[in-house]
Amino acid sequence: MEADGGAAPSQGQLAPPAVEAVAPPKVERLNPVVQQQLNLESVKTRALGLYKTISHILEDFEAFARSNTTPKWHATALIIVPYASALAFFKYLLEAIFTGSLLGSQRKKKKSFDVISELLHCRQDALGQFSMVSMDLFNIVEDIKNVSKAFVVYPRNVNAENATILPVMLSSKLLPEMEAEDTTKREQLLLGISGLPVHMQIEKLKTRIDMIGAACEAAEKVISDCRKAYGLGSRQGPTLVPTLDKVQAAKIQEQENLLRAAVNFGEGFRIPIDQRQLPTSLPSHLADVLSFGDGAQNLGDNAGAYGKNTSSFSSNQGVLQTAGGQLIGRSVPSPSNAVSFDNASTPPMAYANSPRSGTNIMNTPSPQQQVQQQQQQRQKILQLPHQQQLLVQQQLRQSSAAGVLGQGVMSQLHDLTGQTQQKLQQITNMSASMQSQSLLPRIQFGLTGGHTQRNHPSQMLNDQMFGMGPSNPANMIAMQQQQQGGFGNISTHTQNLQSGMVNLPNTTQNPNFPQQRQQNQS
Amino acid sequence: MMFDLSFLNMCSSRVLEFDLDIIQCVDESKLKWTSFHLTDKWSALCKESLRLSRISEFLLLNPLYIIRIMHMLHVEALQILLQGLCGVPKDRVRVHEFCLKSGPNLGVVPSEVRLLCDLAQPTPTWTVRHAGGAMRGAGAEQLSVLVRSVVESKVSNNALRFFYAVGYKLDHELLKIGFAFRFQRVVPITVTVTSANRMPRLHAIDDAVPLTPGIQLVEITAPAAGDNYNEVAAAVSSFCEYLVPLLHLSKPGVSTGIVPTAAAAASSLLSNSGGKAI
Numbered sequence: 001m002e003a004d005g006g007a008a009p010s011q012g013q014l015a016p017p018a019v020e021a022v023a024p025p026k027v028e029r030l031n032p033v034v035q036q037q038l039n040l041e042s043v044k045t046r047a048l049g050l051y052k053t054i055s056h057i058l059e060d061f062e063a064f065a066r067s068n069t070t071p072k073w074h075a076t077a078l079i080i081v082p083y084a085s086a087l088a089f090f091k092y093l094l095e096a097i098f099t100g101s102l103l104g105s106q107r108k109k110k111k112s113f114d115v116i117s118e119l120l121h122c123r124q125d126a127l128g129q130f131s132m133v134s135m136d137l138f139n140i141v142e143d144i145k146n147v148s149k150a151f152v153v154y155p156r157n158v159n160a161e162n163a164t165i166l167p168v169m170l171s172s173k174l175l176p177e178m179e180a181e182d183t184t185k186r187e188q189l190l191l192g193i194s195g196l197p198v199h200m201q202i203e204k205l206k207t208r209i210d211m212i213g214a215a216c217e218a219a220e221k222v223i224s225d226c227r228k229a230y231g232l233g234s235r236q237g238p239t240l241v242p243t244l245d246k247v248q249a250a251k252i253q254e255q256e257n258l259l260r261a262a263v264n265f266g267e268g269f270r271i272p273i274d275q276r277q278l279p280t281s282l283p284s285h286l287a288d289v290l291s292f293g294d295g296a297q298n299l300g301d302n303a304g305a306y307g308k309n310t311s312s313f314s315s316n317q318g319v320l321q322t323a324g325g326q327l328i329g330r331s332v333p334s335p336s337n338a339v340s341f342d343n344a345s346t347p348p349m350a351y352a353n354s355p356r357s358g359t360n361i362m363n364t365p366s367p368q369q370q371v372q373q374q375q376q377q378r379q380k381i382l383q384l385p386h387q388q389q390l391l392v393q394q395q396l397r398q399s400s401a402a403g404v405l406g407q408g409v410m411s412q413l414h415d416l417t418g419q420t421q422q423k424l425q426q427i428t429n430m431s432a433s434m435q436s437q438s439l440l441p442r443i444q445f446g447l448t449g450g451h452t453q454r455n456h457p458s459q460m461l462n463d464q465m466f467g468m469g470p471s472n473p474a475n476m477i478a479m480q481q482q483q484q485g486g487f488g489n490i491s492t493h494t495q496n497l498q499s500g501m502v503n504l505p506n507t508t509q510n511p512n513f514p515q516q517r518q519q520n521q522s
Numbered sequence: 523m524m525f526d527l528s529f530l531n532m533c534s535s536r537v538l539e540f541d542l543d544i545i546q547c548v549d550e551s552k553l554k555w556t557s558f559h560l561t562d563k564w565s566a567l568c569k570e571s572l573r574l575s576r577i578s579e580f581l582l583l584n585p586l587y588i589i590r591i592m593h594m595l596h597v598e599a600l601q602i603l604l605q606g607l608c609g610v611p612k613d614r615v616r617v618h619e620f621c622l623k624s625g626p627n628l629g630v631v632p633s634e635v636r637l638l639c640d641l642a643q644p645t646p647t648w649t650v651r652h653a654g655g656a657m658r659g660a661g662a663e664q665l666s667v668l669v670r671s672v673v674e675s676k677v678s679n680n681a682l683r684f685f686y687a688v689g690y691k692l693d694h695e696l697l698k699i700g701f702a703f704r705f706q707r708v709v710p711i712t713v714t715v716t717s718a719n720r721m722p723r724l725h726a727i728d729d730a731v732p733l734t735p736g737i738q739l740v741e742i743t744a745p746a747a748g749d750n751y752n753e754v755a756a757a758v759s760s761f762c763e764y765l766v767p768l769l770h771l772s773k774p775g776v777s778t779g780i781v782p783t784a785a786a787a788a789s790s791l792l793s794n795s796g797g798k799a800i
Contacts, residue, residue, distance in 0.1 A: 259734045269694035285646035
């Protein structure tokens with residue numbers, strides 16, 4: 001509440017009625033906490049805007065009333081008169097809001113509000129426009145009711161003269177200033193009849209009230225006639241605000257919560273694991289970004305991310321991609337299935353020239369490395385492409401077209417030999433940590449040229465850090481098959497190696513690996 | 523291979539560190555990652571595998587969010603109202619959003635990165651965005667907006683592959699379709715009205731259906747710096763006052779109900795326009 005300096009000392013005596021969490025104000029501005037709690041700023045803004053709008057409306061009507069004397073608009077003129085006083089009160093109301101002092105009685109507000117509503121519904125084309133204004137007014141009135149609960153009668157100045165009677169006045173809810181204004185208004189009203197006896201004054205006032213009442217009723221009748229004449233529906237006054245029944249409101253609330261959860265936390269957008277298969281036809285903006293075999297394994301609940309080869313393959317390797325896509329489109333295999341390929345028969349050395357074999361060889365040593373070096377980061381990263389490689393491996397094994405595809409791969413890879421050499425140099429460092437054994441270093445890396453990422457396994461071979469144990473032939477088969485399906489990047493190949501190694505019967509170095517992979521897939 | 527991906531562990535408390543790392547990391551002309559956190563191997567990997575071409579914008583934003591859910595019927599009315607308030611034509615919004623979560627190899631605390639692919643442009647443009655934690659504290663409670671640290675950058679179209687390679691996994695994806703108004707009112711304010719669509723199958727954009735058919739999402743965001751977010755918050759709040767007849771806006775975590783005057787306000791807005799095409 002606003003307080004002048006002189007009001008401060010009387011705070012203790014007056015002890016205003018309980019207001020929520022407001023310390024006795026000794027500052028000249030409203031407590032900002034209260035301001036925010038009551039959203040006074042918004043009320044003020046809206047009241048200002050509304051006030052201006054209504055002023056404009058009033059001006060329009062006055063101008064119209066002067067220019068137009070048709071009978072049905074007489075009501076407008078009649079309304080303006082009481083409206084003037086209502087508007088005056090409304091101005092007072094707004095002033096009170098701005099200054100934060102006590103607000104007037106509720107009765108006047110309601111009356112002014114009703115009158116204003118009448119006014120607003122006078123003209124047909126104005127109705128639509130001003131329905132919003134009336135809604136705003138309704139809202140403001142409601143808000144003011146809430147706001148006024150936080151305020152109490154507060155004398156602006158307390159001095160020796162009224163100190164003794166202030167408690168009494170407060171109990172009667174009359175400000176001394178308001179009382180003075182009341183007296184002035186009373187004098188205005190009784191102008192001309194104040195000299196008469198009281199009962200006559202009363203009668204005259206009664207007749208005045210009746211006249212105003214009659215004017216309002218006539219105005220209302222005119223309004224309803226106009227509504228019927230112009231085919232408008234029943235009045236949409238504030239009392240007729242359509243309220244949603246509880247079921248609808250609950251449904252809307254539920255939908256709202258659903259949307260909030262979805263946008264903020266992603267609920268409702270996640271696809272179950274079994275449905276996370278990359279479609280054969282990707283949208284245009286993803287076609288270049290994702291390769292055919294990538295999607296399923298990059299989903300959070302599954303294997304997770306692994307690198308993807310993309311556009312560099314597009315032209316030359318369309319055949320492979322198609323075949324791989326078909327293969328990969330099948331169900332996601334379980335990690336245990338990856339074992340099977342290891343037991344496949346040893347492929348002839350002809351496969352050694354296929355790019356897949358090179359890839360697989362490079363992937364094979366990596367699980368050994370992990371076990372040796374116990375680098376968890378790598379393991380997890382490698383696991384991600386690994387699962388995809390498993391997927392590819394299994395599918396390829398199931399496919400009888402593996403051989404055909406292998407030849408196709410070889411031809412394409414030969415074209416890329418030239419690029420291989422350069423990239424081998426680059427990736428040497430990266431593969432340094434991958435101390436895997438290489439069985440066919442020269443042949444394989446020469447064939448895996450082309451994409452940067454595919455050269456990684458070649459690098460590993462070059463480094464001669466890889467070693468292929470007795471299980472290598474089995475791995476090679478798997479690798480060939482893997483390569484056929486997914487020309488992944490470095491990590492992809494690495495994954496292949498890991499999977500190969502884990503599932504080899506003679507490899508017991510990585511007991512945790514299947515678990516890790518299973519985790520990724522689960 | 524050994525590399526320290528700590529810089530990618532975008533915990534909210536380390537956003538500033540992350541910013542510095544990225545600024546050091548990315549040399550726009552050479553695409554060379556030279557952060558002190560990274561080893562050479564990682565540097566080489568990035569250079570070869572991720573063509574972060576043309577990081578044309580790198581903004582450190584603190585967007586202030588007010589999110590409001592509003593009923594579908596009033597979207598038209600809101601569009602008209604915003605058209606009048608903002609004075610700029612609306613922008614179509616059609617964004618394919620990938621929400622990527624970091625795997626366990628990138629730190630104990632999972633972090634989230636969003637890739638936004640703007641499909642409204644003739645050529646799809648990709649943006650990477652990381653939103654940090656919201657500002658907390660008594661001051662934040664007082665504000666009627668949510669303040670978050672956000673890092674955004676345009677990236678090349680292989681960003682998705684890059685994040686997959688690093689260890690991020692796709693948590694979910696969604697499609698946002700709607701419109702947006704970008705205008706200046708003390709600060710540049712963006713009002714976005716979108717319907718969140720889910721895809722029944724992976725990346726199946728054409729089959730996307732709205733998650734909540736009758737309700738759309740209204741977001742009002744504005745960038746701010748660390749020292750002026752109060753003014754920005756005030757500007758955003760005052761703008762929201764204009765929308766009061768139609769909808770109440772609230773912080774993202776707070777729920778609001780239907781505004782009782784929404785129907786009348788919407789009808790009046792729609793009738794005013796009289797079928798004007800916008």
